[in-house]
Amino acid sequence: MDIRELQRLDAAHHLHPFNDNAALARRGTRILTRGEGCYVWDAEGNRLLDAFAGLWCVNIGYGRRELAEAAARQMEQLAYYNSFFQCTTEPTIRLAAKLAELAPGDINHAFFVNSGSEANDTIFRLVRHFWAVQGKPEKKAFIARHNGYHGTTVAGASLGGMKAMHGQGGLPIPDIHHIDPPYWFGDGGDMDEDEYGLLAARRLEDRILELGPDRVAAFIGEPIMGAIGVYIPPRTYWPEVERICRKYDVLLVADEVICGFGRTGQWFGSQYFGFQPDVMPVAKGITSGYIPLGAALFSDRVARVLREAGGELAHGATYSGHPVCAAVALENLRIMEEERIVERAREEIAPYLARRWAELGEHRLVGQARIAGLVGALELVPDKPRRSFFPDRGRVGALCRDIALRNGLILRATWDTMLLSPPLVITPGQVDELFEKAWKTLNETAAELGK
Ligand code: PLP
Numbered sequence: 001m002d003i004r005e006l007q008r009l010d011a012a013h014h015l016h017p018f019n020d021n022a023a024l025a026r027r028g029t030r031i032l033t034r035g036e037g038c039y040v041w042d043a044e045g046n047r048l049l050d051a052f053a054g055l056w057c058v059n060i061g062y063g064r065r066e067l068a069e070a071a072a073r074q075m076e077q078l079a080y081y082n083s084f085f086q087c088t089t090e091p092t093i094r095l096a097a098k099l100a101e102l103a104p105g106d107i108n109h110a111f112f113v114n115s116g117s118e119a120n121d122t123i124f125r126l127v128r129h130f131w132a133v134q135g136k137p138e139k140k141a142f143i144a145r146h147n148g149y150h151g152t153t154v155a156g157a158s159l160g161g162m163k164a165m166h167g168q169g170g171l172p173i174p175d176i177h178h179i180d181p182p183y184w185f186g187d188g189g190d191m192d193e194d195e196y197g198l199l200a201a202r203r204l205e206d207r208i209l210e211l212g213p214d215r216v217a218a219f220i221g222e223p224i225m226g227a228i229g230v231y232i233p234p235r236t237y238w239p240e241v242e243r244i245c246r247k248y249d250v251l252l253v254a255d256e257v258i259c260g261f262g263r264t265g266q267w268f269g270s271q272y273f274g275f276q277p278d279v280m281p282v283a284k285g286i287t288s289g290y291i292p293l294g295a296a297l298f299s300d301r302v303a304r305v306l307r308e309a310g311g312e313l314a315h316g317a318t319y320s321g322h323p324v325c326a327a328v329a330l331e332n333l334r335i336m337e338e339e340r341i342v343e344r345a346r347e348e349i350a351p352y353l354a355r356r357w358a359e360l361g362e363h364r365l366v367g368q369a370r371i372a373g374l375v376g377a378l379e380l381v382p383d384k385p386r387r388s389f390f391p392d393r394g395r396v397g398a399l400c401r402d403i404a405l406r407n408g409l410i411l412r413a414t415w416d417t418m419l420l421s422p423p424l425v426i427t428p429g430q431v432d433e434l435f436e437k438a439w440k441t442l443n444e445t446a447a448e449l450g451k
Contacts, residue, residue: 010031011029016029056421057288070328082321092112099297107279113293125155127142139215144219222257222258230370255280256269256270257281260284266346272373279296345374364451407437
């Protein structure tokens with residue numbers, strides 16, 4: 001492989017998502033060639049411990065031949081058919097039924113798409129439709145959180161609360177309202193965490209009352225806010241949000257695109273926090289990232305209206321319920337169940353990882369080490385005893401990320417927070433390796449900063 005030539009072609013022809021493309025072209029992109037378990041290799045032959053599971057998605061680890069075989073079998077038998085013409089395929093049906101079995105409570109109905117972003121677009125439209133066909137077309141406002149992430153389509157990015165995304169393309173679209181997220185480390189002051197959780201949840205009630213409950217269709221939130229820096233809400237937050245949604249008949253949408261399929265050590269993030277959503281977008285871990293697939297999952301109540309009162313559902317994509325993607329998802333879920341991957345992550349890995357993560361929290365550069373199951377963050381700070389931030393936000397995080405790569409470790413940085421989301425199949429020995437590499441990386445980052 002001619003790496004320099006590939007880098008030249010990449011710089012000339014490929015626009016990378018969420019990148020400063022000019023800077024990347026100057027630096028030269030890293031080309032990945034192979035993966036196995038928790039490791040990936042780049043074209044230069046470097047082996048990297050992937051502590052981020054690709055992009056929060058490779059839950060069963062790289063290189064599972066069974067998934068490739070499931071895709072090949074389905075491609076040979078019937079590579080494609082749609083679900084439009086009063087027909088569908090066996091894997092699509094079986095996957096919908098499997099999701100109904102795994103999803104909590106009465107979430108029993110799936111609408112398939114290709115990604116988490118499209119799942120959120122689907123939800124945005126179908127939730128409004130749900131209220132409209134019941135004679136409540138005014139009940140169409142969505143409440144979401146500042147700095148939340150719900151994808152990159154127009155509705156997904158509007159529901160998300162990322163200012164940089166809103167700044168490109170004139171978002172958000174109308175009638176989407178954002179409230180402050182539950183971020184105790186940055187916002188909680190001297191408050192007890194549980195007390196702060198209630199306060200943060202009640203921001204939702206205030207906004208519902210301000211808008212009028214008859215105008216509010218749904219509240220959407222990630223059980224744990226991932227992209228902004230793994231904000232793990234206090235235990236009190238979600239049950240209070242659920243109470244408020246029920247009180248005002250506002251649908252509760254749990255965006256499970258990251259948390260779904262075992263990330264927290266439970267199958268879904270809502271189970272980790274003990275609340276019951278009405279609607280759940282899922283993607284990523286549904287296929288462990290081996291092939292694109294997303295779904296909008298609905299409760300019996302919502303689906304009954306969409307099925308019976310709504311007439312034709314004027315929504316769908318060529319690849320809604322693609323049989324190859326469904327076959328891969330089924331194989332992924334079969335492996336997860338048969339090998340007890342979620343249970344093992346919860347019982348064997350999460351407690352050990354939490355212990356080692358807390359040790360990293362002792363480092364002089366770390367203001368807070370937070371973790372829930374197999375998702376966590378290290379908040380880097382200039383002045384450990386105080387909850388403060390570096391002035392030029394993002395510079396230290398990028399430095400730390402680059403040093404980690406040099407040390408053979410993939411950690412993502414959001415501003416100056418280092419994010420953790422390893423494959424669920426990580427072993428205790430690999431947790432130790434992660435710890436050693438992360439500790440060395442923190443030391444070298446501190447040294448570069450003269451600390
Ligand atoms: N929702 C959440 C919580 C996410 O983290 C993401 C992606 O990271 C999305 C939605 C969008 O999913 P996708 O990138 O598959 O479109």
